Amino acid sequence: MGGALMNQRLRLLRKLFLSTLYLSAFTFGGGYVIITLMKQKFVDHYHWIEEEEMPDLVAIAQSTPGAIAVNGAIVIGYKLAGPLGALVAIVGTVLPPFVIISLLSLCYETFQGLYAVQKILEGMQAGVGAVIAAVAWDMGRGVVEERDTVSTVILAASFVAACFLEINVVYIILFCGLLGVVRTLLEKRRAAK
Numbered sequence: 001m002g003g004a005l006m007n008q009r010l011r012l013l014r015k016l017f018l019s020t021l022y023l024s025a026f027t028f029g030g031g032y033v034i035i036t037l038m039k040q041k042f043v044d045h046y047h048w049i050e051e052e053e054m055p056d057l058v059a060i061a062q063s064t065p066g067a068i069a070v071n072g073a074i075v076i077g078y079k080l081a082g083p084l085g086a087l088v089a090i091v092g093t094v095l096p097p098f099v100i101i102s103l104l105s106l107c108y109e110t111f112q113g114l115y116a117v118q119k120i121l122e123g124m125q126a127g128v129g130a131v132i133a134a135v136a137w138d139m140g141r142g143v144v145e146e147r148d149t150v151s152t153v154i155l156a157a158s159f160v161a162a163c164f165l166e167i168n169v170v171y172i173i174l175f176c177g178l179l180g181v182v183r184t185l186l187e188k189r190r191a192a193k
Contacts, residue, residue: 009081012080012081012085013081013084013085013088015046016076016077016080016081016085016088016089016092017088017089017091017092018092019041019042019046019092020073020077020088020089020092020093021092021093021095021096023037023038023041023093024069024073024092024093024094024095024096024097025096025100027069033128033131033132033135034068034069034072035058035061035068035069035072035135036131036134036135036138038054038072038073038076039054039138042054042076048076048079048080049076049079051142055139055142055143057072057075057076057079058072058139059173059177060075061074061075062173063173063174063177069093070090070093070094073086073089073090073092073093074086074089074090076089077089077090140155143155150183154176154179158172158176
């Protein structure tokens with residue numbers, strides 16, 4: 001029994017490592033792009049995480065210091081396999097950019113002035129913008145579909161604060177986190193009555 005459980009855990013850790021390695025190796029454009037791919041892999045494909053949990057995990061990853069891709073991997077790895085899962089997910093996420101950046105730094109002087117390289121990067125930026133827009137659409141649609149008026153108002157107000165009032169995103173996240181705490185406490189108080 002113990003050996004079968006150990007084999008199952010090792011398979012999960014190997015799958016987690018290979019998944020985060022793959023996602024990290026083929027994701028360009030920053031953390032928000034990898035969040036969409038994590039959702040596809042961990043929610044839609046493997047069913048390791050529930051659809052409703054994903055925005056919560058993204059919020060945790062986004063509100064902690066560091067790269068959102070690494071933070072997201074830590075949260076997902078820890079949820080699936082505890083501290084060892086978090087460590088495996090970190091290594092899988094950090095390894096590809098580390099290797100790629102190390103190799104590119106050796107050739108930076110040669111590549112920086114090449115017209116073709118500049119155009120490839122411009123094309124990749126356009127694709128990344130589309131993927132980030134898709135992430136925003138999916139996450140925003142999820143909030144609106146809950147039909148929770150307060151959450152929808154918070155979503156709209158946060159968008160206006162970030163895009164039009166140019167308020168620092170850190171302040172928006174902290175404020176929304178505080179609102180979440182207050183809402184939870186009020187709901188618990190109402191339930192206790």
